[in-house]
Amino acid sequence: MKLKIQSIKNYFKSKKDKGLEPIFFEKIGDKNTSRDEMKENLIKALKKNGWTLKK
Numbered sequence: 001m002k003l004k005i006q007s008i009k010n011y012f013k014s015k016k017d018k019g020l021e022p023i024f025f026e027k028i029g030d031k032n033t034s035r036d037e038m039k040e041n042l043i044k045a046l047k048k049n050g051w052t053l054k055k
Helices: 008-017 035-048
Strands: none
Touching: none
């Protein structure tokens, strides 16, 4: 098994070259965003794209 690690920019470029588009890609934070804020942003982005959350 061979594992190839690539940057996110290269990942999207390779998918675009193959004619594929990501379903959704939203930034949920940066290096200054707290872990809790990133979690809340991720939950909001997933709900916006049709995911449901079960507790």
